Amino acid sequence: MTDYRVSKLFFDLHHDAGLAREYRADMGSVIDRYQIKPDIRKALLADDVASLAPLVNAYLLRFYFQVRGMPEAQFIAKLRAMDPASGHSTGKVAHG
Amino acid sequence: MARLVGVFAASHGPIIARDWDTMPRDHRDKLASAFDEIGRRLRACRPDVLVVVSPDHWVNFFINNLPAVCIGIGEEHDGPPEPFMQKVFPHRSLKGHAAFGRHLLHTALDSEFEPALSHRLALDHGACIPLWRAGVGPELPLVPILVNDLEAPMPSIKRCLAWGRLLRRAIESYPEPLRVAVLGTGGLSHSIGEATMGWIDEKFDHDCIRHFENGEDRQLDAFLTQALPRTGNGAHEMRDWVIAHAAAGSTGFELIDYFPSPQTLVGAGFAAWKLPPA
Numbered sequence: 001m002t003d004y005r006v007s008k009l010f011f012d013l014h015h016d017a018g019l020a021r022e023y024r025a026d027m028g029s030v031i032d033r034y035q036i037k038p039d040i041r042k043a044l045l046a047d048d049v050a051s052l053a054p055l056v057n058a059y060l061l062r063f064y065f066q067v068r069g070m071p072e073a074q075f076i077a078k079l080r081a082m083d084p085a086s087g088h089s090t091g092k093v094a095h096g
Numbered sequence: 097m098a099r100l101v102g103v104f105a106a107s108h109g110p111i112i113a114r115d116w117d118t119m120p121r122d123h124r125d126k127l128a129s130a131f132d133e134i135g136r137r138l139r140a141c142r143p144d145v146l147v148v149v150s151p152d153h154w155v156n157f158f159i160n161n162l163p164a165v166c167i168g169i170g171e172e173h174d175g176p177p178e179p180f181m182q183k184v185f186p187h188r189s190l191k192g193h194a195a196f197g198r199h200l201l202h203t204a205l206d207s208e209f210e211p212a213l214s215h216r217l218a219l220d221h222g223a224c225i226p227l228w229r230a231g232v233g234p235e236l237p238l239v240p241i242l243v244n245d246l247e248a249p250m251p252s253i254k255r256c257l258a259w260g261r262l263l264r265r266a267i268e269s270y271p272e273p274l275r276v277a278v279l280g281t282g283g284l285s286h287s288i289g290e291a292t293m294g295w296i297d298e299k300f301d302h303d304c305i306r307h308f309e310n311g312e313d314r315q316l317d318a319f320l321t322q323a324l325p326r327t328g329n330g331a332h333e334m335r336d337w338v339i340a341h342a343a344a345g346s347t348g349f350e351l352i353d354y355f356p357s358p359q360t361l362v363g364a365g366f367a368a369w370k371l372p373p374a
Contacts, residue, residue, distance in 0.1 A: 002159065011158050015177075057247050058289030058329055059153055076293045083291035 260342020
């Protein structure tokens with residue numbers, strides 16, 4: 001289910017380099033401006049890809065972890081760990 | 097009257113721009129060769145205006161206001177906002193073709209289509225990577241059509257076919273002797289920000305190519321409607337190819353090249369549609 005507030009945070013970080021710098025310096029104070037739910041706040045602070053993925057558009061999720069400075073290979077590994085069967089529920093098969 | 101002089105499609109992906117100088121040379125050469133061929137053919141058809149059909153990667157729109165289709169009718173549009181794009185395609189503004197944009201918008205509204213409109217769009221890597229690599233500069237007037245390929249629910253394939261036919265009617269009914277080309281961008285299969293990220297679904301890609309080559313709309317519609325939910329989310333950008341395909345008259349296309357590009361996370365496809373003689 002899409003969470004509007006965390007989506008808006010990701011969108012704003014994607015658009016505003018100043019906000020992204022501020023976020024890198026002090027995530028908590030930026031998160032607080034978005035009235036984000038406590039469990040989502042915790043997931044943000046922990047870079048918990050699996051918890052955040054169902055809440056936002058997949059492209060915004062990618063942009064967000066680029067802002068966070070997570071290497072793409074690590075981001076992909078965390079995504080794949082969400083579904084060790086590589087998406088059997090959707091009929092998808094993962095390849096290199 | 098205006099005339100449709102060329103219809104093309106090409107993949108995009110931010111890594112193409114971001115890693116252009118550092119990716120393995122043989123792979124870069126393959127990409128360059130395909131984009132160069134698109135550019136060569138595009139120049140050969142001497143367009144006065146280029147209609148670029150592409151997704152918006154959360155640059156102009158957000159989930160508080162997300163049109164299914166938006167037509168850019170401005171005299172100018174903004175170049176790509178992404179820093180990695182500004183390094184390779186440093187155009188702050190891109191020329192629009194307001195008169196044809198408005199004609200397309202009116203043709204749509206008169207035909208019971210209700211697109212959003214914009215007097216100034218920002219064109220992100222989706223539109224600008226193919227322009228950059230095909231050698232299209234800011235001097236060629238553009239009419240952007242942004243399609244929601246990113247956030248469900250998206251326009252149906254049937255509707256995208258109808259959009260393509262509408263685009264063709266708009267070109268053919270434009271009263272000035274304008275040479276119009278169309279470029280669909282995106283696809284083929286790729287998977288972004290989801291559990292299958294990095295997956296290139298070659299079977300989907302080859303099936304897609306076969307359907308475009310055959311040029312049979314009903315089969316293409318049935319195939320994509322059934323297959324898109326089962327492959328990576330990036331393949332939803334095939335809607336842009338479908339619009340290009342129908343604008344060309346569903347005449348079948350010539351594949352310029354296809355190859356899986358794990359380096360850039362996309363099934364890289366490049367095509368030119370066969371147009372009936374004028």
